[in-house]
Amino acid sequence: MKSAVRPLSFQGPAREQSVALVFLAGAIIGVLGGMIGLGGAEFRLPLLIGVFGFAALQAIIMNKAMSLIVVITALPARLFAIPIGDLSPYWFIVLNLLAGSLIGAWIGAHWATRLKSKTLYRVIGALLALIAALLFCTHFFAVDPLTVADAPRIIAGVAAGVIIGVVAxxxxxxxxxxxxxxxxxxxxxxxxxxxxxxxxxxxxTMLVAFARFSRDKSFSVLGQNKRFLVTMTLGSITGTIIGGLLLGVIPSLVLLPLLVALLLLSSVKVWNHDSRTQAYFCGSFTSTPVV
Incomplete structure (x- = not known):
């Protein structure tokens, strides 16, 4: 029989301490992401699995919900910095990528709900290593934009969108x-x-993936962990804002290698993760195996 891990929840007299710790964890992840211009979800996923003990699919769904909220809250600030009128000449890029990413999001979410737990941990581990490599390359190596004709560019845009949708x-x-x-x-x-x-x-793209995840029984993890979800999301948003304000304070030559190393370490940990392992965080959470 397969075993899984029931989602962690706030229990007992340590509830207030738990709220603070989860908020702090989300804030730290947000700061890490904010300092390099990202939301931090790639750092949050291994935390949900390795520290808070969520099973792979549950962690993905929790991470997706938090990412969705963070993006929605980031939109007004982004539009204030760069008005929508300045973006109007580029809407063809959005449509080009969406033509692939919406399909990829549905496919990726479908695979996530169908893969065996061990396989899904391995997939996540490999993708974390990929993100680490991409993060390193895009920040330390300057690459000139590709010079291609319109038709091949459109095809490449759709193909890239599919891949991005699947990975996301x-x-x-x-x-x-x-x-x-x-x-x-x-x-x-x-x-x-x-x-x-x-x-x-x-x-x-996230809404499409979310719609697919909502058809799986693991989607109930959101309702079972509302307090956790809200607390970590608020921490992530707060941390992202702080990280944005600290942008450039720590030199990239110092910060980026550390973040890449963190992602690679997380990749190894998730790859070797045992779905039967129980995680406890400072005595404030409990988890029960389900057979």
Whole structure:
């Protein structure tokens, strides 16, 4: 018989301490992401699995819900910095990528609900290593935008969108770490414009993945862990804002290698994760195996 891990929940007299600890964990992840211009979901996923003991699919769904809320709250600030009128000449890029990412999101979410637990941990581990490599390359190596004709660029945009949609769904992330370099390299846009366009692609893409996840019984993890979800999301949003304010305070030559190393370590831990392992966080949480 297979075993799984029931979602963790706040219990007992340590409830207030638990709220503070979960908020702090979300804030730390948000700061890490904010300092490099990301939401931090790629760092949050291994935390949900390795520290808080959520099973792989449950962690993906929780991460996706938090990422969705973070993106929605980030949109007004982004539109204030770069008005929607400045983005109007680039809507064809959004449509081009969405043509693939919406399909990819459904496929990725479907695979996540069908893969065996051990396989899903391995997939997540491999994707974390991929994100680490991509994070390193995009920050330390300058690559000129590709020079291709319109038709091949459109085809490449759809193909890239499918891949990004699959990866984002399998990790429960918004996909900005993949979308931004794709938009810059494939369409030659300014990186600030690319950041806003990535949000426009991410939001509907996440909604499609969310709709697919909602058809699986594991989706109930959200209702069973409302307090946890709200607390960590608030921590993530707070941390992202703080991280954005600290942008550039720590030199990239110091920060990026540390974050890449953290992702690689998380990749190994998740790859070797035993779905039967019980995780306890400072005595404030409990988990019970389900046979």
């Amino acid at each position: 769904a399998l990790m429960g992330v918004a996909g900005g770490e993949l979308l931004i370099p794709t938009i810059v390299l494939l369409f030659g846009t300014d990186i600030k414009i690319a950041g806003s366009l990535s949000l426009a692609v991410s939001l509907p």
